[in-house]
Amino acid sequence: MAKLTLAILIIAVISVTVLSQTPVLTFSVEPTTVYLAPGRAAQFQVIATSGAAYTADDVEVSFTIPPGLSVTPQTGTIAKIAPFTKGKLAFSVTATADLPPGKYTITAAVLYTYCTATNCFQLEDSLTIPVRVTAELTGPVATTKSATLPPWALPTLGLVLLGVGIGLWTRGIKAPIYFVLLLFVIGGFVYGIKLRQPEQAQGIASVLCTSCVGIEAVQHAPPHLSDAARAALKQITSNIDLVVFYAPWCHTCPYAEAMVKDVAAINPHVKYTFVDVSVDRARAAQAGVIRNNRTIVPAIMRADTGAVIFGIRDLEPRLLQLLGVGK
Numbered sequence: 001m002a003k004l005t006l007a008i009l010i011i012a013v014i015s016v017t018v019l020s021q022t023p024v025l026t027f028s029v030e031p032t033t034v035y036l037a038p039g040r041a042a043q044f045q046v047i048a049t050s051g052a053a054y055t056a057d058d059v060e061v062s063f064t065i066p067p068g069l070s071v072t073p074q075t076g077t078i079a080k081i082a083p084f085t086k087g088k089l090a091f092s093v094t095a096t097a098d099l100p101p102g103k104y105t106i107t108a109a110v111l112y113t114y115c116t117a118t119n120c121f122q123l124e125d126s127l128t129i130p131v132r133v134t135a136e137l138t139g140p141v142a143t144t145k146s147a148t149l150p151p152w153a154l155p156t157l158g159l160v161l162l163g164v165g166i167g168l169w170t171r172g173i174k175a176p177i178y179f180v181l182l183l184f185v186i187g188g189f190v191y192g193i194k195l196r197q198p199e200q201a202q203g204i205a206s207v208l209c210t211s212c213v214g215i216e217a218v219q220h221a222p223p224h225l226s227d228a229a230r231a232a233l234k235q236i237t238s239n240i241d242l243v244v245f246y247a248p249w250c251h252t253c254p255y256a257e258a259m260v261k262d263v264a265a266i267n268p269h270v271k272y273t274f275v276d277v278s279v280d281r282a283r284a285a286q287a288g289v290i291r292n293n294r295t296i297v298p299a300i301m302r303a304d305t306g307a308v309i310f311g312i313r314d315l316e317p318r319l320l321q322l323l324g325v326g327k
Contacts, residue, residue: 024050024051024054024112024114024123025049025051025056025081025112025125026048027049027127028049028127029127029129030047031044033130033131033132034093034129034130034131035132035134036093036131036132037134037135038098038133039095039096039097040095041092041093042092042093043091043092044090044091044092044093045090045091046091046108046110047088048078048086048089048110048112049086050081050083050087051084052083052084052114053084054083054114054115055115056080056113057079057080057112057113057115058077058079058111059081059087059110059111059112060076060112061076061109062075063106063108064109065106066104066105068096068098068104069094069095069099069104069131070094071091071092071093071094076089076091093129095131095133099133101133101134101135103132104131104133105128105131106129107129108127108129109124109126110124110125110127111124115250115251117252117313118311118313119296119297119298119310119312120249120250120251120252120253120297120298121294121296122294123293123294123295222255222258223262223316225259225266226316229320232320232325232326233267233320234266236267239271240271240304240323241272241302241303242260242264242273242300242301242302242303242322243287243301243303244256244257244260244274244275244298245287245297245298245299246274246277246297246298247276247277247295252297252298252312253297253298255298255315256312257298259316260300263323277289277295284299287299287306287308288308289301289308297310298310298312302323309322
């Protein structure tokens with residue numbers, strides 16, 4: 001019974017973790033509508049909220065502004081946003097004195113990067129900032145919250161169930177304690193997500209699942225080609241051009257670059273070119289490295305076929321296959 005309950009608990013932890021996953025960053029504006037009078041200024045904040053276990057780097061915010069409005073500063077940058085934390089940028093919007101009252105919209109463009117153990121990504125996002133210019137300043141209409149359970153209700157119920165289970169355990173009835181513990185853990189995850197605090201659920205689940213399956217952080221030591229790979233590379237007798245797409249913000253790109261250099265050093269028929277995706281975005285987009293406002297690097301493309309491989313996981317066998325000498 002204990003093993004079965006433990007298995008169910010692990011599955012539940014993984015399931016809740018997956019269901020609670022949110023984008024790496026989500027963006028919002030406070031206040032949701034900016035009110036100001038002609039010739040006056042008002043403050044607002046762009047808030048970036050991390051919902052994943054990855055550090056977001058170089059979060060850049062810029063604006064498209066309708067005539068009659070101006071934003072100060074014109075751009076803003078957050079160097080890093082740690083996992084499950086928030087970053088805020090403060091701005092001021094000013095209306096010209098002759099701007100007619102009405103509704104206006106400022107568009108914020110956001111660009112940021114993040115890296116996993118094997119890939120690095122650059123993402124583009126946007127959000128709109130409603131601006132209301134009015135001679136008589138008013139705020140948004142207050143909304144009435146719907147009735148909900150008080151915050152202490154569910155934790156109290158969980159403690160009561162746990163107490164009942166312990167009481168039954170002391171009387172020799174062991175099965176309910178496993179069931180109560182299972183409900184207690186799942187309820188805690190769900191309650192955390194309900195309160196918009198998925199970081200607690202994800203953090204606990206990450207620790208539990210890492211302990212269960214033995215996952216450890218990947219360390220990127222310099223690549224070392226195996227003897228079998230070296231022998232396979234020497235079979236190449238015609239010229240092959242590789243294009244390695246990288247970015248200065250990519251943490252895993254140096255590993256891919258080093259392996260391609262090692263391959264070329266073994267067989268001079270293999271040539272390579274490094275392309276910075278932040279400089280030659282058109283070429284990266286043509287190769288599929290940039291698509292749907294997402295950039296994925298490192299990427300290695302074989303120029304004559306257009307085939308592309310991404311990331312550094314199991315890079316040696318995939319690179320050999322790309323070169324036509326892999327199994």
